[in-house]
Amino acid sequence: MYKYRLFSSNDSDAVRRLIKATFPNFLEGEYWDWKHLHNPRFDPSIVAIAEENGKIVGCSHWLQGSFKIAKGAAVKSLLTCDLAVRPGHRNRGVARRLLLLRRTREMFKQRGIVVNYDFADPRLAKKLYSPLLGYTKVRLSTKKYFKIISWKSLINSVSRKEFQQNLKRKFPKLEKLDLTIFFKTRSAPPLTISLSYGTVKASEEVCGGDCITVEGDLRTFLSLVQTQNVRRRLLVAILERKIKIKGSFSKLFETYRNASLLQALFKIIVTRATPVGLLEEAGQFSIRGYEDGDEIEIAQLFNKAYMNYGGFAPRTPEYWRWCCLERPDVERKAVLVVVDRHESIAGYAVVGKSGSIWELCYDHEREGEEIVSLLLDNLVDYLEKIGATSIVLNAPGEDSIVNRACEKFGFEAYPTPKMFVSVLDFGRFIPLLAESKKGKWATDSDETLLVKLKNTPFWINDTILMKVGRNGVQAASDSQHATIKVETDFITLTSLLFGIMSPVQALTHLKLEVEPFWKIPKLLSILSYLQMEAKWFFPLSDFG
Numbered sequence: 001m002y003k004y005r006l007f008s009s010n011d012s013d014a015v016r017r018l019i020k021a022t023f024p025n026f027l028e029g030e031y032w033d034w035k036h037l038h039n040p041r042f043d044p045s046i047v048a049i050a051e052e053n054g055k056i057v058g059c060s061h062w063l064q065g066s067f068k069i070a071k072g073a074a075v076k077s078l079l080t081c082d083l084a085v086r087p088g089h090r091n092r093g094v095a096r097r098l099l100l101l102r103r104t105r106e107m108f109k110q111r112g113i114v115v116n117y118d119f120a121d122p123r124l125a126k127k128l129y130s131p132l133l134g135y136t137k138v139r140l141s142t143k144k145y146f147k148i149i150s151w152k153s154l155i156n157s158v159s160r161k162e163f164q165q166n167l168k169r170k171f172p173k174l175e176k177l178d179l180t181i182f183f184k185t186r187s188a189p190p191l192t193i194s195l196s197y198g199t200v201k202a203s204e205e206v207c208g209g210d211c212i213t214v215e216g217d218l219r220t221f222l223s224l225v226q227t228q229n230v231r232r233r234l235l236v237a238i239l240e241r242k243i244k245i246k247g248s249f250s251k252l253f254e255t256y257r258n259a260s261l262l263q264a265l266f267k268i269i270v271t272r273a274t275p276v277g278l279l280e281e282a283g284q285f286s287i288r289g290y291e292d293g294d295e296i297e298i299a300q301l302f303n304k305a306y307m308n309y310g311g312f313a314p315r316t317p318e319y320w321r322w323c324c325l326e327r328p329d330v331e332r333k334a335v336l337v338v339v340d341r342h343e344s345i346a347g348y349a350v351v352g353k354s355g356s357i358w359e360l361c362y363d364h365e366r367e368g369e370e371i372v373s374l375l376l377d378n379l380v381d382y383l384e385k386i387g388a389t390s391i392v393l394n395a396p397g398e399d400s401i402v403n404r405a406c407e408k409f410g411f412e413a414y415p416t417p418k419m420f421v422s423v424l425d426f427g428r429f430i431p432l433l434a435e436s437k438k439g440k441w442a443t444d445s446d447e448t449l450l451v452k453l454k455n456t457p458f459w460i461n462d463t464i465l466m467k468v469g470r471n472g473v474q475a476a477s478d479s480q481h482a483t484i485k486v487e488t489d490f491i492t493l494t495s496l497l498f499g500i501m502s503p504v505q506a507l508t509h510l511k512l513e514v515e516p517f518w519k520i521p522k523l524l525s526i527l528s529y530l531q532m533e534a535k536w537f538f539p540l541s542d543f544g
């Protein structure tokens with residue numbers, strides 16, 4: 001019998017152990033104290049615990065904050081993160097109960113929280129979060145760049161006995177194979193994998209002999225790993241010229257027949273990343289390590305660079321110190337600062353030992369390409385020295401300076417991170433959105449809008465009544481005088497407000513029922529007016 005309750009300070013050791021065991025790959029599991037206990041935003045009353053016979057078996061965290069949704073409009077938000085249930089207790093509904101523990105209308109109202117968001121695994125979002133919490137996927141304009149620096153960790157793991165045994169068990173045909181595959185990957189050093197009658201070897205040498213050459217990028221390799229029908233996907237990738245395969249006919253045929261083995265090799269490649277090298281030259285800027293006091297200018301720079309993006313949460317120097325400087329995997333020397341001749345900060349980057357560039361920011365009014373190149377050169381050099389194997393960076397998709405610099409350094413654009421949102425209180429959210437658009441409102445008459453929502457989670461009010469007109473949007477109280485009545489569902493309204501679906505699409509897909517019908521044009525113009533236009537960006541430091 002499970003018991004669900006809120007976190008208390010005596011739970012720290014057990015929760016720390018649970019998080020470490022559940023997420024060992026993220027900062028080696030050593031992040032709970034920093035991310036939660038020492039976080040200025042930590043609030044035990046929104047951390048949920050599941051226990052059985054006095055032993056903690058599950059936990060779920062919320063971090064309260066606020067972020068921008070439009071020019072001049074920020075909302076109070078809740079980030080859902082670090083949901084973990086011990087393996088022996090999974091699939092019994094523990095996570096579902098944890099996620100619902102403090103999810104009540106009163107709690108959101110009391111705290112004024114209107115949006116819940118999450119950077120969830122899309123599969124888990126589809127199966128668990130969206131049906132339970134009403135998550136809708138938001139298109140981020142954030143772009144992720146990735147580069148492999150070396151295949152060291154892959155070579156080490158391939159040489160391990162257990163790896164060889166596993167591969168043989170999975171592919172008994174390996175005993176009869178004699179095949180060398182040379183992978184020319186766009187954002188990585190050369191890699192040669194030799195399969196010789198049951199033994200596997202990997203090296204960074206360029207294969208000069210009788211081998212198959214596979215040329216492509218990590219993204220295409222990833223699509224081959226995820227497919228059920230690898231042969232068909234391989235043919236499509238070849239026809240689309242995303243992959244080039246060269247070699248003698250007999251070797252090509254052998255490779256095609258053993259496509260699932262090739263798929264296993266692609267999987268090893270895309271999941272075992274590693275690091276680059278370079279540096280030098282400065283021009284009018286120079287680069288140095290972080291010095292105490294820099295955080296004031298750094299926070300100003302961050303705020304100036306990203307203030308127009310959706311998701312923006314202003315940095316204070318104190319918050320930045322906690323978020324970047326005190327992060328468990330960040331060494332002082334890995335916080336790089338670019339200064340001009342007057343020692344004024346023009347850019348900075350914070351990189352973790354694992355290769356995550358938590359933040360990289362530059363002054364958009366200065367020579368961005370020079371600043372970003374200088375930062376990338378140096379942080380790649382740092383990562384190479386400490387033996388990291390790969391680099392990941394998040395940047396706004398339309399930032400052509402970072403885009404060009406990443407291309408120059410051989411980074412590859414990777415699938416965009418996914419963000420999911422769920423509006424918690426439309427009655428407060430909509431007037432806030434409208435307020436941010438003041439001045440753009442071009443309506444000549446006032447309307448009283450009554451929106452009836454279907455399929456709403458229990459913490460959402462299913463009726464919205466508001467007056468829309470020359471003075472923006474205000475709550476109304478008399479539903480008898482509604483001039484437009486709309487029936488729609490919770491997900492459609494969220495998608496409309498977040499700009500994921502256009503009002504016309506909603507109408508043509510029969511997601512909106514409007515009464516009286518001649519008010520349809522009016523309603524469409526109100527909905528288009530309310531739609532969010534912000535481009536969304538989150539640096540990696542905001543993800544975890």
Ligand SMILES: CC(C)(COP(=O)(O)OP(=O)(O)OC[C@H]1O[C@@H](n2cnc3c(N)ncnc32)[C@H](O)[C@@H]1OP(=O)(O)O)[C@@H](O)C(=O)NCCC(=O)NCCS
Binds near residue numbers: 089095096
């Ligand atoms: C995800 C996790 C918290 C679920 O806990 P749980 O108590 O087993 O969850 P519940 O029993 O309430 O619900 C399980 C549902 O989630 C689904 N699910 C669990 N993990 C999943 C995954 N990785 N991908 C897709 N669906 C998943 C299950 O299939 C099940 O759906 P169903 O009932 O429709 O079959 C647990 O598996 C866990 O700790 N995983 C490792 C950590 C993690 O991934 N955390 C989430 C990211 S922060």
